[in-house]
């Protein structure tokens with residue numbers, strides 16, 4: 001009959017459409033949108049000294065608080081690792097719009113950022129400006145320490161925070177643990193308030209973990225282990241231990257809010273930035289991980305790096321993954337936000353960390369600021385891209401079928 005070819009055409013069309021749709025779904029990869037990383041600087045010469053030690057000579061030659069050769073190597077390796085990890089995603093050629101780097105205004109963090117960038121962006125053929133120097137300059141942003149409200153933690157000019165800290169040091173639990181780490185060499189313990197002790201100790205101790213310098217005689221392995229434990233306790237006390245959420249709201253939560261805002265913006269189609277890199281300190285990582293409640297209690301080693309990665313899944317949903325790279329000899333540890341899956345949907349993630357973000361609900365002036373979280377991009381909009389692709393494919397197969405039917409009346413036979 002007359003209608004037979006049309007029916008056949010329709011059948012062919014449906015089958016083609018089905019096959020292409022299935023293929024598309026199978027081929028569809030989740031998309032990588034943005035990654036964010038906060039790392040600790042590499043090995044550096046000490047900034048402060050015990051009266052009896054002999055770091056002085058080393059520092060006199062290299063300058064205080066400078067990245068050492070080992071530190072440069074550590075950071076360069078971190079940069080190379082990022083290049084390998086994101087090679088399919090980040091342009092090989094340096095593009096200004098793709099990456100933003102910020103460092104605290106300290107010599108060793110600025111140097112760390114530059115060493116990492118040297119590993120991340122070795123100049124390509126067209127970028128080489130001197131064949132004997134396989135390096136190219138990449139901008140690193142900074143603000144003076146006195147104005148750093150993002151990376152130079154803890155922010156200590158806050159009466160509420162000082163109060164929380166004082167409370168922490170007075171808890172029985174803290175006092176009990178603190179006693180265990182007393183080292184008899186330091187008589188001044190008795191006369192120094194814990195608050196000041198925390199400050200001066202941390203700075204000195206942290207530069208000790210893997211420094212290759214000759215240590216004073218009293219600094220035996222046992223004493224050093226104790227000191228590292230002590231600095232871990234002090235770091236915990238600064239950002240958690242007691243009233244973690246309240247502290248995080250004044251410390252790591254501020255950084256987390258900034259990161260989530262960037263991540264949220266990255267969903268806009270016009271967004272070109274692919275990577276944000278923060279060069280900072282052990283305290284920055286601890287504060288951030290405390291705010292996320294994923295801190296492992298250990299002093300972050302040199303060049304330790306916390307990654308956030310934003311993906312768009314094939315169903316259009318956005319998810320966040322977190323990793324912690326604290327050992328260059330093995331892959332990074334996946335970190336799971338408590339209460340969520342490892343691959344955590346962005347909405348759920350934001351919901352879970354909401355208590356530490358210091359966004360006052362119901363306040364009109366602040367609402368504008370928090371809109372980015374409350375008005376998350378609706379799912380239908382997220383799906384638009386995928387629906388468009390399907391419609392495109394279906395239209396194409398329909399057109400080709402029509403063409404076949406019209407141009408070849410005898411087709412299919």
Ligand SMILES: *[C@@H]1O[C@H](CO)[C@@H](O)[C@H](O)[C@H]1NC(C)=O
Pocket residue numbers: 070212
């Ligand atoms: C550490 O010190 C030793 C002895 O001075 C030296 O041989 C070695 O190269 C140093 N290692 C690093 C990584 O600087």
Ligand SMILES: *[C@@H]1O[C@H](CO)[C@@H](O)[C@H](O)[C@H]1NC(C)=O
Pocket residue numbers: 296298299300301324326327333
């Ligand atoms: C590195 O992080 C993992 C996960 O938190 C932890 O289990 C491990 O002990 C850490 N290693 C070091 C050297 O800090």
